[in-house]
Amino acid sequence: MSEHPEVPVEGAGTRVRAAGGAAPPGPVRGHRIQPKIDMHHHFCAPEWREWAVHHELIEPGQLPRWAYLGAEDAVAFMDRAGIGTAVLKPMLPARYRSSAQLREAITITLRSAMEVVRAHPARFAFYVPLFLDDLEASSWAVRRGLGQLGAVGVNVTANYGGVYLGDPAYDPIFAELNEFSAVVDTHPHHLPGARPGRTTVAGIPDFLCDFLLDTTRAAVNMISKKTLDRFPDLSVILPHAGGFLPYIAPRLEALGRFCDPPIDPASVRHHLRRFYYDTAGPMAPAATLLAHVPADHVLFGTDWPAAPQDTVMDLALPALEADPAFTPEQLGGIYRENALRLMPQLATV
Structure with a gap:
């Protein structure tokens, strides 16, 4: 592992190290992080x-x-944004003809991610991609990626063929992940019934609204099925600040009794505080989010390269930095320390 250059911390008598040669990070309201x-x-x-x-x-x-941008492009972006380490969320979107073919696709992707990690010490870690509509291949991927290859967690989509996270069909994999005390990173996809190559609403890209709804549906289904109570050693990350979940939390507490099974308001509050939330955005002002979740469960995320560099640098980062709901200390946690508490292995990648 390469040596880390030191970066001065204003007002402190110690020095901290920047991961992997990243450019010194910018100030957080007058502080260095x-x-x-x-x-x-x-x-x-x-x-x-x-x-x-x-x-x-x-x-x-x-x-x-953007799917054709490579590791060197990533490092250049990270240096500009003051990012020391990025956790890779693999994408391999296709309809696989067999479980064996899916395993081959996952193997190729993991091998490539490991090569990126080796080529850029301290700059990258990676998730294992799971396809929960193939339980056997997913179980194999969990054992391979978490048990042998050093992945820091797994990545799943909010729904598979309309079956959302939290559904009992996925319990065998969640039980296996619970044994690993795994971090389960989630990501939205197209809503059930979406037609390939066509947006749900003409002229409006699905990522603008539908992706947030997809995440919200998955979160509510996990709350309904008490996923984090039944698998207490799991940590689940919701992207894009939880979609619409923080905004409908009071509605869910009040009207969850109409769900089947009914949702206890206490379970809503418990799960909202157990989930983790990334800031990939631009996200809305955080006051609503922090009304329901602790700041130490908020994690920094860029959505790069799906989110172009100018979106991150000119919109998302300045908005996050200026958000009055976050104190400088909370921002420091969001940018780094919260992730290290969740994934201590990131300190040694």
Whole structure:
């Protein structure tokens, strides 16, 4: 592992180290902080792209342009944003013809992620991608990625074929993840019934509204099924500040009794405080979020490269820095310390 250059901390008699040669981070309302940890950083393995095209799982040019940005592009962005370490969220979107083919796709992606980690010491960690509609392949991926390859958690989507996180169908995998005390990173996808290549509402990209609803549905279903009570050693991250969940929390407490089974208001409050939330955005002002969740459960995330660099640098970061709901100390935790408490292994990647 490479040596970390030291960065001065204003008003302190000690010095801290910037991970992997990252540029010194900018000030947080007059304070200096250690390099940020990006918990929402997309990754499309070039080896997987070539393999998927070869097997006619995707068409050449089908993926968005940002999916072709590589590790060097990522490092350049991270240095500009003051990010020391990014946790890679693998994307390998395709309809696989068999469980064996899915395992091959996951193997290729994990191998590529590990090569990025080796090539850029201290700059990257990675999640294991799971496909919960294939329980056998998911169980294998958990054992392989968490048990053998050093992944820091797993990544799942909010729903698979309309079956949302929290559904009892996924209990075997969640039980296995619970044994690992795993971090389960979630991400939205298209809403059930969405037509490939077409937005739900003409002219409005699905990521603008539908993705937030997808995350909200998954969170509410996990609350309804008491997922975090039944699997108490899991840590679940909700992206994009939890979607609409913080805004509908009072509604869920008041009207959850109409769900089947009825949702206890105390369970709503308990789960909201147990979930983690990343800041990938731009996100709305955080006052509503902090009315329901502790600040130490908020994690920094950029959504790069799905979110272009100018969106992160010119909109999301300045808004987060200026948000009056966060104190400087809370921002320091969001940028780094909260992630280290959740994933201590990030201090030694």
